[in-house]
Amino acid sequence: MKIFHCPRCEAVLFFDNLVCTCGLAVSFSAPQQHFTSAHRFCANRETISCNWSCEPQAELCHSCQMTSVHPDLSVAGNAELWARAEAAKRHVLIGLMQWGWLTAGDTGPRPEFHMLAEATGSGSMDVTMGHAAGVVTINLAEADNAERVRRRETLGEPYRTVIGHFRHEIAHYLFDRLNGYTEFRDAFRAMFGDETRDYATALARHYENGSPPNWQETHVTAYASAHPHEDWAETSAHSMHLCDIVDSFLAAGLRKEGIPAIQTPPHHPRDPADMIETALKLGVALNHVNRAVGQPDIYPFVNSAVAREKLIFVLNWLRKGPVSVNTA
C-alpha cells in the first residue's frame, strides 16, 4: 500500500484516514489513487467510516457498490464488524486495481459481496464464508479479533486475517474470470492439477484426514492441499500479500541491502521470480523486526521451490489484468 498526502497541507495520510491532522476532511479517490477534499463522500462514511469518494451521480463509492447485502445494523456490534470488513475489502481492491482488475477499464462482471453477521435481529445464524458464481460471502464474525484468534487456534493455522479472507475469496472469483481463457486453463492444470475433480469429496477428505504430511513440499499452506481450487486461492492470496509487503516497504521509504533488484512498482515487476524472492526475504527480515515487540510474524510461512513456482505463476497471470485476458 502506498502512503498518501493531504491535498491542503501535504501531511502524510494513511489509506484509512478520514481527516488530516490539519483538520481537513478528506476522501480517497480510487480511480485517481489519491486523497482529495473536492469529491462527494461515500454515503457509508457515517455508518462504517468508509473514506472513499464517489462519482457525482452515485451514492456509494466503487467499493461499497459491490456490497449487495450488509448485516442487520439494529444488532449491537454489527456496524463495527461490517466497518472493519469493508476497510479490509477496500485495501484488497486497491491492490487488484494496480493490475487493472475492477477498474473503470475492466468491462468484466463485478464480484458481489454478501457481508453477513452471525447475529441477526431474529437470532443467530450460521454463515459459511466462500465464493460461488461471483458472489463472495464474508462471515463478519471474522472481523471480531478475539473470535478470529479463537478460530485460528482451533484450526491450528499460523495466520488468519480479514484481508487474507478477502484475498482468498476474490481469488476464486478471478479464477472464474481467467478460466475463460484456454491458455490459462491449460497452464493452470499443468501447475495446480485438475480442478474438475470432485470438490465436495476433496474438502470432506481434507477435514476428516487433514493434509498429507508432506504438503509443505508443494503447497503454500496446508489448506491449499485440499483441492486445486483452494491451492489457487491460497497461492493467489499469498502472491497478493507478497506484492503488498514490498509495495508497503518501499512506500515507507525503507531499503534493504543485499536484496537484489527491489523493483518499482512491485505489482508490475520486470522479473516476477525476482520479485517473489525479494518479498520472501523481506518477510523473513520483517518477522525479525516484529519479534522485537512480541508481535506475531507478518509472514509466518516457508515456501518450497514448488510453492514459489506457483506464486510466480499466479503473479504472472494476475498482472496481465483484465484487458489482455478479455481480448485473448
Ligand SMILES: [Zn+2]
Ligand atoms: Zn492536511
Ligand SMILES: [Zn+2]
Ligand atoms: Zn464506500
Ligand SMILES: [Zn+2]
Ligand atoms: Zn476457498
